Amino acid sequence: KAEDGSAAWLRYAPIANAKQYETLPAVIVSRGESASERAAAEELRRGLTSMLGRPFTVAKNGRGAAILLTADAHLPSESYRIARNIHGLHIDGSSPAAELYGVFHFLELIASQRPIRDEKTQSPSATIRWTDEWDNLNGTIERGYAGRSIFFDNGHVRADLTRAGEYARLLASVGINGCNVNNVNADLDTLSPEHLREFARIADVFRPWGVKLALSIDLTSPQTIGGLDTFDPVDPKVIAWWQSKAAEIYKLIPDFAGFTVKADSEGRKGPSQYGRTPADAANVLARALKPHGGVVLYRGFVYNNHLDWNDRKADRARAGVDNFVKNDGTFDPNVIIQIKEGPIDFQAREPVSPLFAALHKTNVAIEVQTAQEYTGQQRHMVFLPSMWKWVLDTDLRAPGADGKPRATPVKSIVTGHAFPNADGSARMGGFISVTNVGLDANWLHHPMAMANLYGFGRLAWNPDTPVDEIANTWSTMTWGSDAAVRATVPKMLLGSWQVYEGHTGPNGIGTLTNILGYHFGPGIESAERNGWGQWFRGEKDGIGMDRTSAGTGYIQQYPPELAAKYESLATIPDDLLLFFHHVPYDYRLHSGKTLVQSIYDTHYASALAAAEYVPQWKSLQGRIDPERYTQTLHLFEFQAGHAIVWRDAINQWFAKQSGIPDAMHRVGND
Ligand code: GCW
Incomplete structure (x- = not known):
């Protein structure tokens, strides 16, 4: 149909x-x-x-x-x-x-009507190619924007898992081989015998598609469901508990993929409670899973969410390296550190996490977010492969054995080539996407958001895949091969990240969304003056986080060549300026504009670009089936309006804060 x-x-x-x-x-x-x-x-x-x-x-x-x-x-x-x-x-x-x-x-x-030719052997770039769903057993989804869970309802696995099977088919079609079905903020009783029997049914519907089931677990499980008086990872009782739990799981799910762990982060308990390291915690799980072939994805997203705003040296961005580097080389071979692409939290633009270049003897994987938490929540069109490709291609210039900087793009690190095993073989590594599909007929709510799931799979299989190839192929398969459609949809997709960045936080400022609520729509100062550390320090004299050596020192966590580039105002790219530097509002960018004028102009241009999506889409009426045509049109109409809300909120805030009027006399006059 x-x-x-x-x-x-x-x-x-x-x-x-x-x-x-x-x-x-x-x-x-x-x-x-x-x-x-x-x-x-x-x-x-x-x-x-x-x-x-x-x-x-x-x-x-x-x-x-x-x-x-x-x-x-x-x-x-x-x-x-x-x-x-x-x-x-x-x-x-x-x-x-x-x-x-x-x-x-x-x-x-x-x-895509390409010729059939002999092709050379195609192999995936890395072994871990997973999606992480953030579904709760009660059927809700953390940061889900497309209806309730396809897996769970009312504390149980759904009786009808048809959609789960269809989802696995979609995942297989782009080479994804694992799916973690429950929230990293895991229900404490996730590993109860009753739940495990139910999870086995999900594994059964995944299996024909080569998708392995993984689960998020809470480190306190030996205590909360095991009845022990401790969850200290080095305690022999705890070690034995995890071993027998692993055996129980593999009896039910022989091809179980492994555990994902969020610990010592945002209120989740962790090894720090006992003075143990992330490696102590990860390894006890890894050793329990090893005889059965499972892996542990230990999240690098460990930070203090009660930072002191008045401390000019405090910096959430530092947390990944500060918490993990000292443990490099102490993780077991079936542990992988799962690192968010940037050091903060899936903003519209962040530099890449320095942790990728800081771990040389540890397996790492990159975590990206298809769920558009800070990027328009599947009400805005944002083609994220553009952003991911920029991240994967970012060259960290990590020194080689001779101490000289060498090409080490993120993709070479997460595929295990930049820092190989001692025997020279590629490390285990890979790609994880937080995906959050829901019961909505089209899985992610915005039909265009499906390009992100598709693109994630393509980039995980081969991070060298050009993004325009991804946009073109996805568009043809999804919307058909009509010439006007082919000329329009990929072009709209390929410009959309920049457009969305232009609605929200420019120049790497971080989030200007309301972080204390749903992370949607402008809430400009909500990121400031609290313990969450998503600060941008918008003050009278200027704006931006000073992360130079004189500031928080975060820049020094990058390898020297890249650190030098970020440290200097002469070489910092405009699109990351405010992530690294505190500058006056009339600071002149490389583009030649002042910062504040550039912000005004960007917000007008991107609101206009969003408005233009509507006529562009209307030009395709009759070339796309009416139902999807209308649904998508309504979303573009919403985005066009919301872009104006963003534009005016941000521009008026900057005008008031800086006292510098818009040279074009637009701000405040609409
Ligand atoms: O960005 C934050 C989200 C939380 C999420 C957390 C994480 C699952 O707002 O909802 O919790 O990241 O990645 O653990």
């Missing part, structure tokens, strides 16, 4: 020129017996039949021309290869899940 949003990008709409694929054999031969291989064959049949408008069938054996789906154990792990031969076409995978990846990739080629 055209209007069935749950199909997301897997719509398989008939393509305009099916004739170009007329030599593609109509028989799919797959001998595979596993659920994943059957799913792969069925997916191929369904996709080709629908897109090419002729029947395809699946057979166990075949004579003559066929599309052969086969297992090839010689391929590298999780890899596939597509090749033509005299019998037709081969899609070979190193595992059943890899056959699925090959099938989805092949279907994507057809959907």
